[in-house]
Amino acid sequence: MSDGIVSLHAPGRDVLPAYVGALEAGWSPNTMRDVAPEQLAAIAADPEGFLAGLNGRGGKIRLHDGSEVDRLPGIIRWIIAADRPERPFVGSINLRWQEDEAGNPVPGLPSHVLGHVGYTILPNHAGNGYASAALAAVLPEARTIGLPFVKITCDADNTASRRIIEKNGGRFIESFVAPFYGPEERLMYWIDLQ
Numbered sequence: 421m422s423d424g425i426v427s428l429h430a431p432g433r434d435v436l437p438a439y440v441g442a443l444e445a446g447w448s449p450n451t452m453r454d455v456a457p458e459q460l461a462a463i464a465a466d467p468e469g470f471l472a473g474l475n476g477r478g479g480k481i482r483l484h485d486g487s488e489v490d491r492l493p494g495i496i497r498w499i500i501a502a503d504r505p506e507r508p509f510v511g512s513i514n515l516r517w518q519e520d521e522a523g524n525p526v527p528g529l530p531s532h533v534l535g536h537v538g539y540t541i542l543p544n545h546a547g548n549g550y551a552s553a554a555l556a557a558v559l560p561e562a563r564t565i566g567l568p569f570v571k572i573t574c575d576a577d578n579t580a581s582r583r584i585i586e587k588n589g590g591r592f593i594e595s596f597v598a599p600f601y602g603p604e605e606r607l608m609y610w611i612d613l614q
């Protein structure tokens with residue numbers, strides 16, 4: 421999936437060295453928890469298994485408090501910048517959703533999942549429009565999956581993320597606090613897909 425300045429790629433062997441470089445530099449693809457150390461260890465032990473895990477379904481994920489929950493169905497996409505042919509890996513975006521027992525997507529999310537979409541850009545590549553383009557590029561995938569809207573939340577003081585969501589048609593729903601993740605005020609948006 422491409423939106424001009426970026427294309428979204430399923431995690432693969434070609435981009436893995438750049439991904440490792442970003443983890444080694446301290447970047448984490450998960451905004452709620454630093455997963456760099458455990459991902460580096462997993463890649464060193466079994467790179468193909470690591471990639472298969474990112475691209476697969478099922479299993480557990482660990483939350484920031486150490487508890488483990490079932491992993492939702494989802495896709496992870498690595499963000500490849502068109503204007504950086506030599507070192508094009510600039511970040512990661514993921515989409516997750518819940519399914520009913522028949523395997524159909526349902527719009528709701530468990531309480532520990534604050535939104536359908538999460539994204540992070542490598543700090544040295546921020547400010548180039550990559551996250552905005554990546555969100556635009558993932559929305560058709562969400563539509564194809566059958567979601568009627570995506571819910572996205574961000575910290576109230578994350579001005580860049582608010583702008584990214586609003587530029588992509590985000591409709592402000594409410595501000596809220598998710599005590600499980602801390603006392604910060606957060607903002608919830610919906611992007612309608614129908």
Ligand SMILES: CC(C)(COP(=O)(O)OP(=O)(O)OC[C@H]1O[C@@H](n2cnc3c(N)ncnc32)[C@H](O)[C@@H]1OP(=O)(O)O)[C@@H](O)C(=O)NCCC(=O)NCCS
Pocket residue numbers: 451538539540541542545546547548549550551552553573574575578579580581583584
């Ligand atoms: C937030 C983050 C995703 C932004 O990525 P990015 O690629 O730099 O974002 P973009 O360049 O696509 O767009 C940022 C927009 O916010 C604006 N912006 C950036 N910093 C801003 C600030 N401090 N105040 C106001 N606007 C700001 C930019 O001007 C741009 O808007 P514009 O296109 O109208 O000019 C990136 O910094 C990041 O990964 N941060 C850590 C993880 C995170 O916060 N993820 C989001 C979780 S909801």
